[in-house]
Amino acid sequence: MSKKVLVLPGDGIGPEISAEVDKVLSLVNEQESLGLALDQALVGGAAIDAEGSAFPESTWQKCKMADAILLACVGGPKWDSLPPAERPEIGGLLQIRSRLDLFGNLRPAILYPQLADASSLKPELVSGLDILIVRELTGGIYFGQPRGIREKEGGIREGFNTYVYDETEIRRIGKVAFEAAMKRGKKLCSVDKANVLEVTMLWREIMEDMSKDYPEVELTHMYVDNAAMQLIREPKQFDVIVTGNMFGDILSDAAAMLTGSIGMLPSASLDENSKGMYEPCHGSAPDIAGQGIANPLAMILSAAMMLRHSLSCAATADRIEAAVESVLDKGLRTPDIYSEGMQKVSTQEMGDAVVAALKA
Ligand code: NAD
Numbered sequence: 001m002s003k004k005v006l007v008l009p010g011d012g013i014g015p016e017i018s019a020e021v022d023k024v025l026s027l028v029n030e031q032e033s034l035g036l037a038l039d040q041a042l043v044g045g046a047a048i049d050a051e052g053s054a055f056p057e058s059t060w061q062k063c064k065m066a067d068a069i070l071l072a073c074v075g076g077p078k079w080d081s082l083p084p085a086e087r088p089e090i091g092g093l094l095q096i097r098s099r100l101d102l103f104g105n106l107r108p109a110i111l112y113p114q115l116a117d118a119s120s121l122k123p124e125l126v127s128g129l130d131i132l133i134v135r136e137l138t139g140g141i142y143f144g145q146p147r148g149i150r151e152k153e154g155g156i157r158e159g160f161n162t163y164v165y166d167e168t169e170i171r172r173i174g175k176v177a178f179e180a181a182m183k184r185g186k187k188l189c190s191v192d193k194a195n196v197l198e199v200t201m202l203w204r205e206i207m208e209d210m211s212k213d214y215p216e217v218e219l220t221h222m223y224v225d226n227a228a229m230q231l232i233r234e235p236k237q238f239d240v241i242v243t244g245n246m247f248g249d250i251l252s253d254a255a256a257m258l259t260g261s262i263g264m265l266p267s268a269s270l271d272e273n274s275k276g277m278y279e280p281c282h283g284s285a286p287d288i289a290g291q292g293i294a295n296p297l298a299m300i301l302s303a304a305m306m307l308r309h310s311l312s313c314a315a316t317a318d319r320i321e322a323a324v325e326s327v328l329d330k331g332l333r334t335p336d337i338y339s340e341g342m343q344k345v346s347t348q349e350m351g352d353a354v355v356a357a358l359k360a
Helices: 014-032 045-051 055-066 088-099 112-119 169-183 196-211 224-234 245-258 299-309 314-329 347-359
Strands: 005-010 037-039 068-075 106-111 130-136 149-151 157-160 188-194 218-223 240-243 267-269 276-280
Touching: 005 014, 005 045, 005 055, 014 037, 014 068, 014 299, 014 314, 014 347, 045 088, 055 088, 068 088, 068 149, 068 299, 106 169, 106 245, 106 299, 112 314, 130 169, 130 245, 169 188, 169 240, 188 196, 188 224, 188 245, 196 218, 218 224, 218 267, 224 240, 224 245, 240 245, 276 299, 299 314, 299 347, 314 347
Parallel strands: 005 037, 005 068, 068 276, 130 240, 188 218, 188 240
Antiparallel strands: 106 130, 106 267, 149 157, 267 276
């Protein structure tokens, strides 16, 4: 039976990097008879322009049918003046995540030894860095009700949001994190603010309770302010970090920058059955869109994650990751990861080099 993969090229650099991923997936599909059926649909600004909605019904139908979704990126200045709910990010991206209940966000922060110079930290602090951040993606303060801006007595406005998690939400993200830790270094750090926020006191209690089912995993807890500091002071102390939506949003961007380039980092967002949407961590980079210089590797590595986590093709994922390593070894660099003495290449040349490495 074929495995349906839906590619959503989106906006900005999205179509350029998607074209390179398409080459890679088509090649491995042919080489290994994986039975992938690749399809595409519009989302974000491109969908607004063509169909008047950031997440058209036709795209939703294809998302529901797909075994896995690969999204490039959405958004751009052209659509920034629309009402928030209609914009590519909220009307498109957040809609897909919440309608598919993609609550488990996996964001690896891996420093490729070839790019150690690109990190803002000293090479000895980051060389060999390999952290996985597991972020809850469909709950917490970003979705809690009530929320809004209201007027108090005396005409003074106040903004308010609600930080809420119930036990089931905490347990299901805890399960993703403990199981990820089992497959890695068996160390899990749960990040909260349990000294101040009741919602994270419950979070900590549930994580403790769950740890009884995973005796091999060493569970520790850290307050989010300390975690931010430790990520910069001694990032290699971490193996897997699990945290809520807002803390994860912030910490995963900080961890991303430890690795030097946002153009190298993939992510996965999974539902309870490991169906998922895979996307690079970066946005649509309107400042470089259409110039053929975007780094396609984060999306190519997202495709590898998709093959591993949703399509049971771990060996193919390994091959793609090895091909990326080999092009870095050869010194090929898009401008975002370029350093002196390396060979500067375009988006297309980088994609072609990965394809060539897979054929070698
Ligand atoms: P961004 O990630 O698009 O860009 C930040 C910087 O990184 C820019 O200088 C950009 O040129 C560079 N960059 C990003 N990806 C790159 C790549 N693959 N290769 C080389 N350089 C790369 O973030 P931003 O500028 O804050 O946002 C731009 C737009 O993207 C906004 O509309 C924003 O809402 C949207 N956005 C979308 C997503 C998503 O689709 N998941 C995520 C973040 C931002």
